[in-house]
Amino acid sequence: xxxxxxxxxxxxxxxxxxxxxxxxxxxxxxxLLFEVGELLVLQFQLPRTEAGDGPxxxxxGRVTRVSRGQAKEIPGMGVEFVDLRPEDRAAIEERLxx
Numbered sequence: 866x867x868x869x870x871x872x873x874x875x876x877x878x879x880x881x882x883x884x885x886x887x888x889x890x891x892x893x894x895x896x897l898l899f900e901v902g903e904l905l906v907l908q909f910q911l912p913r914t915e916a917g918d919g920p921x922x923x924x925x926g927r928v929t930r931v932s933r934g935q936a937k938e939i940p941g942m943g944v945e946f947v948d949l950r951p952e953d954r955a956a957i958e959e960r961l962x963x
Contacts, residue, residue, distance in 0.1 A: 905925070929943045
């Protein structure tokens with residue numbers, strides 16, 4: 866997942882390892898953490914299907930949870946999708962039910 870900061874405090878984009886992607890958001894495993902409430906621009910591609918490459922998704926996300934990796938937690942951030950297009954939501958839902 867590629868993340869950028871719409872307020873341009875971070876120059877360029879940052880590549881994150883995503884886990885637990887759902888129609889509501891994703892958990893990004895990383896030691897580079899944003900603060901709860903910050904808005905981000907997220908870009909990712911869903912896994913390939915028999916019909917070809919999965920769709921590219923671009924959406925805004927809001928940081929809802931931050932884990933600093935204490936007490937055996939995985940460091941990272943929970944990000945809620947805030948403007949996911951209906952067709953992108955349907956594509957994610959389809960992949961989750963496979």
